[in-house]
Amino acid sequence: MADSQTRTLISRAQLSRPLARRIYWTALVVTIVVFAVFFLFPLYWVASSGLKSAAEVEQIPQTLIPHTWEWGNYATAWSNYDLGRLIFNTAYYAFGALVLQLIFDVAAAYALSKLRPVLGNAVLFLMLGTLMIPATVLVIPNYLTAVNVPLLHWSLINSPLAIWLPSVANGFNIFLLKRFFDSIPEELMAAAAIDGAGPLRALRSIVLPMSRPILAVVSIFAMVAVWKDVLWPLLVITDTSKMTINVGLLNLTGDGIPMNVEMASLTVAAIPTIIFFLIFQRNIMSGLTAGSLKG
Known part of the structure; x- marks a missing residue:
């Protein structure tokens, strides 16, 4: 049996x-x-x-x-090339992107899944369609927008917003969240409505506590996406005191530093991501499969 x-x-x-x-x-x-x-x-x-x-x-x-x-x-790599500051800058950008993604992507996925607005499926289809566009195609439009934000005429160069704002509109994370929210029984939402809970109260008291696995996965994706990115921070962060770890190490390659010290710098830069993965490795698979079955 x-x-x-x-x-x-x-x-x-x-x-x-x-x-x-x-x-x-x-x-x-x-x-x-x-x-x-x-x-x-x-x-x-x-x-x-x-x-x-x-x-x-x-x-x-x-x-x-x-x-x-x-x-x-x-020790030479850490002290001479200010790796601590570069790692701190990268962590600052990554946590900022994480917070904004959790706020806006959760709101978008919740609206598409439970509130079901008019043309919601069309909006979701357009979001998923953005996943078919290569990221390099969007570099120039995004850079021109960061240099001179339309209507506001702000420059986001050397500002954390230049890293945070492009990461917020993430169609893949919205799709993952919506897929998980769809698996939450409608009976729970109906019972909350009968008890007088509005959409925001239902989101805070029912949906979010049940969505911890997928929220962990989205958090991991948000952190790793910012941490590993090189091209976009290289374009919008030109101040050496605000550079990410990847851009900082890239600039060091042309300074004639010894190869052994450069390898030590790369090892130090890899340690935070390795620790992060070892801590949260179980959340990746559990979150991706948690919403695969209804009920």
Whole structure:
């Protein structure tokens, strides 16, 4: 009975055989090890290169283990190139974009899902249509808008708003939120309406508490999108004191810094995202699948 309810690649009856069990576990372990090596080796190579001398980093063939462990490279990268300020700037932009996305994208998804305005499906279709447009196509129009905001005639160059505002209109996140909100039973919304709860009260008391998984996923996407972006911050943030970590490191590549110190800088820049992923990795899959079934 259990085999008929649980679908697996190999049935329990086959796994009960000693030979099949050994083949299965051998193949599983080998697959995991191979994928782990391919994914983790670049991180190891960057981190270990930051511990080598400048001559050892540039020698051919490369060494897997440093001959001399120069931990001072990381201290030099942190102090000489102000990595702490660059990381703080990036975190500031990322959290600002996160807050604005949660406010406006949740409101848009809630309106499309539960309030169902006139032409709501057409609006959703147009939002999803923006996902088919390459991001590079929008760079020039967005930049011209940031230089001189229509009607207001403001310049957003070197302003956090230049990073935050373009990230708010995210059709993919709105679609994810709407998809999850659609899975919330209408009976709960009707019961809240009978008790006298308006749309905002229902959103605050019913929808948001039930939507923590998908809110976590949207938060992760919002943070990572700002953290990894290079082209847009490079265009709109020209003040060196306000640059993101990616733009700051990009500018360092032309300053003739030693390769080992540059690798140490890249390792330091990668640490926050690795920690962020390790903390919230479970929220990604749980949020993406939480609204897949009705009821």
